[in-house]
Amino acid sequence: MELIRPDVNIDFIGKRKLAFSFSLLLIIAGIISLVMHGGPRYGVDFSGGTLLQLKFKVPVTEKDIRNGLKDLGMKGITIQKLGGGDINEFLIRSELTETKLQTLSKKVKDAIEKKLGSGNVEVLRVEMVGPKVGKDLRQKALLAIYYSLLFIAIYISGRFEMKWGLSISLALALIAGVYVLTIMGLSMPILILGALIITLIFCWYLKLSYALAAVVALIHDVAITVGAFSITNKEVTLAGVAALLTIVGYSLNDTIIVFDRIRENLRKSRREKLDVLINKSVNQTLSRTLLTSGTTLIVVLCLFVMGGSVIHDFAFALLVGVVVGTYSSIYVASPILILYEDWVQRKRQKARASRR
């Protein structure tokens, strides 16, 4: 059986302007949403606070719960109903962290049971993260993001270009750059941004075109996924960060395969125009790209639909990431490669023209 005919030849590269506009639109939408929400919505892991998942034996509404909690005088509570119609489960989120021995979950349970009758409330899950631990976890997550980006940048610049010496100097440049930024007392998110910008500049000047395109595609994927989290008003949790890093790895997977094919074709025919050759390579790998993304999508979709409430957001991040990662390896990474090569060509011609 074949879904995609071997002689398929879709003009992906020709549509690059349309694709770029589409990507830009998604990213801008994400940024607007982030600005409107005042940054990403952090889960209790990072912001500190308490999350309770309660199950009720009798039907209740959000208002009932709010009434039940009135006597506790808790501030900053959000209540969210989980699942469909007859599932009586709610998530209650509070900024409070009870560090005394009487836990918040017991207080909430008692307060609500007073109104609804005892034995009607079951505490399914409690996540209480104190401010100290929240800060630690934030730091750990950012370090994880930073180091995986660092190692991946080193790997792809080394592997794509087979210039390991260069990639080690990239690593040194990154570490030095980030060190300088740390001395300036900048916060971790800015450091990560700084590291990415250093990587891009480095690739640009040393003409590591494949690495450059891959890093751009990677930033594209992460930006859209973070934006999607903000637009759907989901919380960024530890699991969310894990999903994000997995996506980084996964989306590069597709990109690497397309780029490998481009290089293989380049070796075979040096005469073909670059954009035609790249388009051919994307088409040759299209079947594989769509098939594996398809199988991954099937399983992630199963996880998203049936995985249960605890894993739902995690599955959402993977879902968005797989789709965006596949899209970007076809429509973003390869076109960026052409864009960059074009720029190099034009510069060379200009230099030649001025010499004359």
Place this chain on the structure above:
Amino acid sequence: MKNLKWRILLVASVVVLSIIFLTPTLTAKLPPWWSKFFPTDKVHLGLDLQGGMHLVLEVQADKAVESSVERKAHELKRVLRKKGVHFIKLTREGTDKIVVVLTRPNERPKFEKIVKDELPFMEIKTPELRNGKYYYQLVLKAKEAERIKKLAVSQALETIRNRIDQFGVSEPDIRPQGEDRILIQLPGIKDPQRAIDLIGKTAVLEFKLVDDTVSLDRALKGELPPGDKVYPMRTVDRVTGEVRETKIVLKDHTLLTGEYVTDARVQIDNRYNTPYVALAFSPEGARIFERITAENVKKRLAIVLDGIVYSAPVIQERISGGRASITGSFSMDEARDLAIVLRAGSLPAPVKILEERTVGPSLGYDSIRSGLRSMAIGGLLVVLFMAVYYKLSGVLADIALILNIVIIMAGLAGFKATLTLPGIAGIILTIGMAVDANVLIFERIREELRVGKTPRAAIDHGYSRATLTIVDANMTTLIAAVVLFQFGTGPIRGFAVTLSLGILASMFTAIIFTRLVYDYLLQKRRIRNISI
């Protein structure tokens, strides 16, 4: 040929090893000879799957330093009085300072000698002279403060471990984390609040006399005789069973502490059929208790636990034999937990909960069920798809996929790693990604076949071209997974473990296992066509 044999041996040993590691998880009953030769570790389920509580406590070690300095201040006061050194003030200030004001200059050398002899760990700062009085500051040496803090943390750990052991939790995990934190994992706990009460209670038991000469009203207005203090008292209504908090005036001097308690048991009071806690003192404690009771007959002796008075019975007569009891209309559970904390001893410093994550057993069960269900359905869809799309080669990829999952699970059991909910998600993700390698190879083989190559050449080319790409493509995900393992906590680590295992296993199954089957079929069976 030889080459093929070795590869068969390699694959076979991986399969057999995986099955050996996985057997304890799959069967409830292992034959008795099994444990002599083979591992018996099951795949360990994380708290998010089996339900339970994860706690991070902070030992407020500064408080231990504070109370150590406080005791030193009391000791100094006693010695100075005995040796006739005149002072007008002697108090602890901050966590590590004692301030002493001397009135007579000529007593200075004597005072300094006493401090040096009695309190070797206090450093004497040069005194200030104000209005003819000498203001001394004694500061605890930093090294000693550090030692006290470390000791407090290790003692707290030991005490908590004791309490949990006596409480009876299967497979608890209690370990220090960082400088002053304790990580506690209690799988399958049913009543988290009760466990927290038990773990977190400082459990300082004190016996103090009730001052019946002062009326409570006047005491609350602040008219307290020196040495007296108002304490909260737990009062239980005999009829309704309601717990109220009242106040009581006590002489603040502690006569006896829980240090001398050697045993604490729950007993049932026959008259009211209510439980109480019976205490037994050490011989030394028994002597002190006998003296106290002899000196204070007809007075009331208050039993104070963590600053709350539980009962204040009248001493009827001298009590010898070193036995006492704490009544207070407890429930059976309360009495049992109280006995446990009194037996295990008090915490050297109060603890604070920094992080709590509790998953109820029903949610854990739901998580396993829905995780496994989405794994089964997702896996089935992928398996069907591969078989339809690549025919027999697809079936081969499916066998590789199943082998892949077996290797992951065996790896979890073998490395004693924990399977968490994100871990299951990692396996599910691997199912999707594992076929990737085979798809790459199959697509390549199809391409080669299309150009007109023989099956054998097509397979050779397909594998050799695709192998490097596969390694490459998996490398980036592996990097992310390894970093996640380094920085992740609990459930995320579980995800990183299954993902890394999955990537490694999928490379093994796709590059070595499926290739082996093709080679076998081509060389031994001499097949002419590949079903792909």
